[in-house]
Amino acid sequence: MSAIAHGDGQRHGDHPPAAHASSRVPPVLVGMYLFIASEAMLFGSFFAAYFFARVSVGAETWPPEPFELPVFLALLNTIILVTSSFTIHWALQSIKRDDRAGLIAGLGLTFLLGLAFLLIQAREYTRLGFSPRDLGFGSTFYGLTGLHGLHVFVGLTLLAIAFVRAVRGHYSARNHQGVELPGIYWHFVDVMWIVVYTTVYVI
Amino acid sequence: MAVEALKHGHGTAQRPAAPRGLRRLTRGGWLRALWTTPLGFGLATALVCGIRWAAGWEPIWELQVLLTAWTIITPLAFLAGMGAFDYWAYWVSGRRTRPEDHSGHGADSWRDYLRVNTDHKVIGVQYVVTTFGFFLIAGLLALFVRAELAQPGSQFVDTQGYNGLVSAHAALMIFLFIVPVFAGFGNYVIPLMIGAPDMAFPRLNALSFWLLPIAGGTMLAGFLLPGGQFAAGWTNYPPLAEVNPVGNLMFQMGVQFAGASSILTALNFLVTIITMRAPGMTFWRMPLLVWANFTTSLLVVLATPFIAGSQFMLLLDRVLHTNFFVPDAAGYAIGYQHIFWFYSHPAVYIMILPGFGIISEVISTFARKPIFGYRLMALSLVAILILGFAVWAHHMFVAGMAPWLRIPMMVTTLLIAVPTGIKVFSWLATLWEGKLNLKTPMLWALGFILMFVIGGLSGVYLGSVTIDQHASDTYFVVAHIHYVLFGGSVFTIFAGAYYWFPKMTGRMYDERLGYVHFWLTVIGFNLTFFVQHYVGLQGMPRRVADYDPSFASWNMLSTIGAFTLGAGTLVFVYNLLVSWLRGSPAPANPWRARTLEWLVSSPPPKFNFEEIPTVVGGPYGYGVPGARHAVFNGDRAGTAEPEEVGAR
Numbered sequence: 001m002s003a004i005a006h007g008d009g010q011r012h013g014d015h016p017p018a019a020h021a022s023s024r025v026p027p028v029l030v031g032m033y034l035f036i037a038s039e040a041m042l043f044g045s046f047f048a049a050y051f052f053a054r055v056s057v058g059a060e061t062w063p064p065e066p067f068e069l070p071v072f073l074a075l076l077n078t079i080i081l082v083t084s085s086f087t088i089h090w091a092l093q094s095i096k097r098d099d100r101a102g103l104i105a106g107l108g109l110t111f112l113l114g115l116a117f118l119l120i121q122a123r124e125y126t127r128l129g130f131s132p133r134d135l136g137f138g139s140t141f142y143g144l145t146g147l148h149g150l151h152v153f154v155g156l157t158l159l160a161i162a163f164v165r166a167v168r169g170h171y172s173a174r175n176h177q178g179v180e181l182p183g184i185y186w187h188f189v190d191v192m193w194i195v196v197y198t199t200v201y202v203i
Numbered sequence: 204m205a206v207e208a209l210k211h212g213h214g215t216a217q218r219p220a221a222p223r224g225l226r227r228l229t230r231g232g233w234l235r236a237l238w239t240t241p242l243g244f245g246l247a248t249a250l251v252c253g254i255r256w257a258a259g260w261e262p263i264w265e266l267q268v269l270l271t272a273w274t275i276i277t278p279l280a281f282l283a284g285m286g287a288f289d290y291w292a293y294w295v296s297g298r299r300t301r302p303e304d305h306s307g308h309g310a311d312s313w314r315d316y317l318r319v320n321t322d323h324k325v326i327g328v329q330y331v332v333t334t335f336g337f338f339l340i341a342g343l344l345a346l347f348v349r350a351e352l353a354q355p356g357s358q359f360v361d362t363q364g365y366n367g368l369v370s371a372h373a374a375l376m377i378f379l380f381i382v383p384v385f386a387g388f389g390n391y392v393i394p395l396m397i398g399a400p401d402m403a404f405p406r407l408n409a410l411s412f413w414l415l416p417i418a419g420g421t422m423l424a425g426f427l428l429p430g431g432q433f434a435a436g437w438t439n440y441p442p443l444a445e446v447n448p449v450g451n452l453m454f455q456m457g458v459q460f461a462g463a464s465s466i467l468t469a470l471n472f473l474v475t476i477i478t479m480r481a482p483g484m485t486f487w488r489m490p491l492l493v494w495a496n497f498t499t500s501l502l503v504v505l506a507t508p509f510i511a512g513s514q515f516m517l518l519l520d521r522v523l524h525t526n527f528f529v530p531d532a533a534g535y536a537i538g539y540q541h542i543f544w545f546y547s548h549p550a551v552y553i554m555i556l557p558g559f560g561i562i563s564e565v566i567s568t569f570a571r572k573p574i575f576g577y578r579l580m581a582l583s584l585v586a587i588l589i590l591g592f593a594v595w596a597h598h599m600f601v602a603g604m605a606p607w608l609r610i611p612m613m614v615t616t617l618l619i620a621v622p623t624g625i626k627v628f629s630w631l632a633t634l635w636e637g638k639l640n641l642k643t644p645m646l647w648a649l650g651f652i653l654m655f656v657i658g659g660l661s662g663v664y665l666g667s668v669t670i671d672q673h674a675s676d677t678y679f680v681v682a683h684i685h686y687v688l689f690g691g692s693v694f695t696i697f698a699g700a701y702y703w704f705p706k707m708t709g710r711m712y713d714e715r716l717g718y719v720h721f722w723l724t725v726i727g728f729n730l731t732f733f734v735q736h737y738v739g740l741q742g743m744p745r746r747v748a749d750y751d752p753s754f755a756s757w758n759m760l761s762t763i764g765a766f767t768l769g770a771g772t773l774v775f776v777y778n779l780l781v782s783w784l785r786g787s788p789a790p791a792n793p794w795r796a797r798t799l800e801w802l803v804s805s806p807p808p809k810f811n812f813e814e815i816p817t818v819v820g821g822p823y824g825y826g827v828p829g830a831r832h833a834v835f836n837g838d839r840a841g842t843a844e845p846e847e848v849g850a851r
Contacts, residue, residue, distance in 0.1 A: 016400030017400055017812060017813065018400075018815075019399045019401075019815070020398065020399075020479065020480065021479075022480035022481075022482075023477050023478040025478070026478075027474050027475075030473070030474045031471075034473055035470060037504060038470070038507070038508050041504075041506070042508035042509075042512055044508070045509045045512025045513060045516075048538065048545070049542065052535035052537075053527070053533065053534060053538070056535050056538065057534070057535050132519070133525060133526065135532050136532060137533060139519070139520075139526045142525070143519070143525070161294075161295055161297065164297040165297055170299060
């Protein structure tokens, strides 16, 4: 992987010999997958707390009386987020064909969909009728959805950076890791939401 | 500091010229950190007080909330000042990235060890020195504890102060010594062992190190707070953790920094090992130390988020008054213990597997024999990795958890003795009829096997539900943990420290003082902890500042042992410091070992290898005719006989 060791191959002074690439997958991708595995486990700890509050404490109904969850509003949010996974994929496929307009449009759309998700969630929070202080139920609900919202925020930040760089023409068919990495992260945020939604709202 | 970085083949490093005047305040380094750190502190204060004032919350000056903001924002401001984020800030700003000029790489003077440095060898030394500093501090705390326990009754601390001492001793030893010191050794030797010029993500590596002093500083700062140090033990169980004074926050925040550091380093190790091995270095030719760090890193990446999550939830419970673990409001307090141990049981393997790796290297080298059952040694690491996730609730047999969970957890716990036993028998079989070379690292390795087997056996006792119910929360558990963590992990750390000292510093240590250190430690250690098995089974409870007078003489013995141990540690520190300054120069390969780090000079050149070696065989071919681990054949490609290296 001479790219890691050498930057663009210019020599400014001391340089290491290029490391031998012992994997076909670039290091940054391996790193990203491992980071996501770690993130999934962080969600795991919050899921654990959720199920303890739900199963071990043994509430009679879930959500416990008198609370209710806006299942259909959250379904709308789910649809928005799943759509954004397709748009980011479109952005990546576009730049692989050197189609910069498609890249910019795809990134922009993804960003807007993600932003819509966050705004709807914020609106939902203000109208739920319970706070994180209401029982273990409230804490674990806000814990899981809030942790996910935080990840959407981080994903949006990465997308915004990628968008700016895309507009400035930093990406090409040969060089698009700056799109691919936020893309992988965004897919993770999306898949995680499907799990959170199914657990918290549906079942 | 004896680091004469060898000049590399083509040209010299062109570091940017040292800035003068006010420019020095804006370039990453201590001078910039000197103003960004107070700035961050002020910002955090203004943020908290401003929000509380605007929202009309009383009181505006709320220490617990302020501490939370301080311990998050101030360290980040410090890191930004040091320049840990400079490259990423440049990337985020949307400008075109610059080619890496390696200006942050390597050390020409001692000052280069005190800045954000991207060289894995410099970071390795930074890690090891820093963590040994925390080892001395935490050891000092242990001596306070033993002094208090020398006699029944209260000597010089009150009960809360005593709990603070015990908690800080454990937290520092675990999160700031044993876990990260292995990351330090790994940092130094893994890239060398696999034939890589550096780690995969050098800047991330630098950040990982600098998170560590922050974690330690945060935890130690707890001693200065009103109400004293965090005092709910290193396990920090609620509800005690949620009602204790504010010092408790310092554990929660310190653990977050230490955990982030260890996740990032583990991720770096994994990527480095997966993507940067030298040609021919297949997984089945990797030294066992690399295997050990590979499995450990997987554990870290997958388990550490659980302690992060548990401490986040505790923090929310304390500061935002949520109810994750509050039984009165339909939270589940024992849930904390499950989440905590789901990390902290794998964590005991995080604290011993790299040590297993060190012992494998040392024993094979100093017995002059190939390691017995190499593949099974590697696979047993993987078995421990998998089983390690399935035993956590054996820490909770008496906690009031679901009773049906006990038997499965007991079975998996006893099962884990199988792969561990494989390792012990493999080491013994390697020693069998070997030509033992009893240098200091080998002494520690032999001592380790003996001590670890004792600790392992008491672990099997405690793993069985019936005995655990009797021995839980007694000094029997204290004895067990110290036999596996001190007699186990710390002995391997000493073995590793002596083994790689010549490679890391370019100097030889004093063999005689190494012997003195070893024997003082072995005698002091057993005196301290062996008696605790007995008093524990007699019912002396742990984590209590006072005890029944009938245990007085045993405890006095234990205290004498602890101070002997302390004296041994002073010999160690003296030996290494003086040898580092004035020891005789070390040859490239003083132990006639065969792994790749011994192919290069001591200390290694700035970029490790002039040319990446080609690996042609396993690393432990001692005494095997014609066996070789690696060759350099770049310039001689095509010639009949590649130059043999490493085998003598």
